[in-house]
Amino acid sequence: MMRFTKDHEWVDLVGDTATIGITAYAAEQLGDVVFVELPEAGKVIKTGEAMAVVESVKAASDVFAPISGEVTAANGELGENPQTVNDQPEKSGWFVKIKVADPDEVEGLMDRAAYEIFLAGL
Amino acid sequence: MTGESLKSTPLSASHVALGARMTPFAGYAMPVQYPAGILKEHLWTRTHAGLFDVSHMGPAWLELTLPSGDGEADHRAVAALIEPLVCGDIRGLKPGQLRYTLLLNDKGGMLDDLMIGRPADPELQGRLYVVVNAATKDADFAAIEACSGPAGRLVRAEDGALIAVQGPEAVDLLTTLIPAALDLGFMTFATEAFKGASLTISRSGYTGEDGFEILAPAALAESLWTRLLADGRAAPVGLGARDSLRLEAGLPLYGHDADETISPIEAGLGFAVSKRRLKARDFPGAARVASELAGGLTRVRIGLRVLEGAPAREGAQIAEPSGAIIGAVTSGGFSPSLGASIAMGYVPPAFAEPGTELKVLVRGRAQKAVVVAMPFVAHGYVRKPKS
Structure with a gap:
């Protein structure tokens, strides 16, 4: 089941591997994505730290790690087609896969219903 | 919001x-x-x-308080009210002509870039159309009013x-x-x-x-x-x-690619400096402009094409291939027309030749860039033959 953060990232945990991306709302807010800078496999990321940078025509924005873990894969497709983040933010526009340090951390995030209530309050 | x-x-x-x-x-x-x-x-x-x-x-009109009714004399009189502040030839404007010019400080730094026009209508001589930037308009208009004194009246049209x-x-x-x-x-x-x-x-x-x-x-x-x-x-x-x-289009953005420390010549805006005014040295900072034109330039505005990595935005450092820092990006980003990253910045003249290979530092990473001529995308202005 997908989980969400207040920084508009999503986390999809399967086994001990989580796929992470930014939500449709975040992609819409950023506008046309023209470049994505991702961490390399093997990098250890910690909750709340900047793990990626997403650049729109207008500005560069940090993407913060929603949970801690070790990067096992980065989405190479975004190098060729950064627009994928706008087209399919919660599917093929994923950023990284990580081996999670603590699965309970994922459980503590919002589910979709809670995230939508959070969005409605913005 | x-x-x-x-x-x-x-x-x-x-x-x-x-x-x-x-x-x-x-x-x-x-x-x-x-x-x-x-x-x-x-x-x-x-x-x-x-x-x-x-x-x-900030659009505005600068008007003579007491026009004489002689159109040519009135134009010269209103031009004389604003020329002490700018490096352009305002007196020489033809009826209906608009000119890009620069407000300068005593050190030859740019206080703003602006448009000044002379109305075509013979009834409206002794009046100038002035359009200045949003962030600078209060200061610009105050300077114009102070310079014109009681002979002129600035009417804001904003x-x-x-x-x-x-x-x-x-x-x-x-x-x-x-x-x-x-x-x-x-x-x-x-x-x-x-x-x-x-x-x-x-x-x-x-x-x-x-x-x-x-x-x-x-x-x-x-x-x-x-x-x-x-x-x-x-x-x-x-x-x-x-x-x-x-x-x-290679056009500078005031407050970023142009500011009060940068001269028209450094910014590549020498076309906006009137030959008559330069010869007379009768605009603020004329001595600096003249010495820079005579070869005393230490930095110039260049265009860069960033060949790899993330867009280089304002503040990104520019380095020689060896790594020595030689300047900084003043504006930059993704070019939708070219599908590539482009930037403007300032470097010493020795590095300004198109084709010069440089680096831009983005988040600590040195990325390849090359100096290119501006505009990055050809202008589409109409050039009508004079009738």
């Missing part, structure tokens, strides 16, 4: 109705983009016609709307409403009747495309905007695309 203290323009309600994302800019709530997004708005302007609300800028129509189809679009716009040559302006009021229309802009900038009374702004937008060739374009368009 619209804070209470932010000013609106006569078109604010239209922007909100169009679904624009509004952002604070120079004290105004302005549309940064519409639902189409910056990329599409940018490309639309390059192929069709973009409509921009630039009412935050209660109206300033609408830019830009793109290869701008002329076809605008002439459906205002046929006389066709007769305007590049960098000329005229007053045209529209629905019983008068519009001040210049053939100019900030995108590198052919186009117009229209000063309209507030009461007419929405109807003009709506009628232009009803045409399939027009789309609304926000400040986001305005910035990427002017960047591709």
Whole structure:
């Protein structure tokens, strides 16, 4: 089941591997994505730290790690087609896969219903 | 997002109705983009016609308090009121001509870039059309008023709307409403009747495309905007695309690529320095400009194409291939027309030749870049033969 953060990232945990991306709302807010800078496999990321940078025509924005873990894969497709983040933010526009340090951390995030209530309050 | 203290323009309600994302800019709530997004708005302007609300800028009229009625003498008199502040030839303006010029400080640094025009109408001599930047307008107007003294009167026209129509189809679009716009040559302006009021229309802009900038009374702004937008060739374009368009056109943005420490020559704006004024050394900072023209330049504005990695934005350092820092990016980003990252910045003249290989430092990473001639994307200005 997908989980969400207040920084508009999503986390999809399967086994001990989580796929992470930014939500449709975040992609819409950023506008046309023209470049994505991702961490390399093997990098250890910690909750709340900047793990990626997403650049729109207008500005560069940090993407913060929603949970801690070790990067096992980065989405190479975004190098060729950064627009994928706008087209399919919660599917093929994923950023990284990580081996999670603590699965309970994922459980503590919002589910979709809670995230939508959070969005409605913005 | 619209804070209470932010000013609106006569078109604010239209922007909100169009679904624009509004952002604070120079004290105004302005549309940064519409639902189409910056990329599409940018490309639309390059192929069709973009409509921009630039009412935050500072249009004004500088008038002689006591015109003599002799048009030529009155023009010379009003030109003399503002020439001490700028490096351009205002006296030499022909009727109907608009000129890009620079307000300078005593050290030859730029206080603003602006347009000054001489009306074509023989009845309106002794008057100048002045358009300055939004963020600097209060200071600019105060300086102009102080310089003119009791002989001149500055009448701010910013209660109206300033609408830019830009793109290869701008002329076809605008002439459906205002046929006389066709007769305007590049960098000329005229007053045209529209629905019983008068519009001040210049053939100019900030995108590198052919186009117009229209000063309209507030009461007419929405109807003009709506009628232009009803045409399939027009789309609304926000400040986001305005910035990427002017960047591709190699046009400096005041406060970023030009500021009070940078001279016209450093900025590559030598064309805006009048030969007559330079010879007479009768503008602020003329000595510095003259010495820089004689070879005393330490930095110049260059265009860069970033060949790898992330866009290099304002503040990114520029380095020699060996790693030594030689300058910084003053504006940069993604070029929608080129599908590549481009930037402007300042480096010593020895590194300014197109083809020079340099590096830009983005988040600690050295990325390859190469100096290229500006504009990055060819201008589409109309050049009408003088009749």
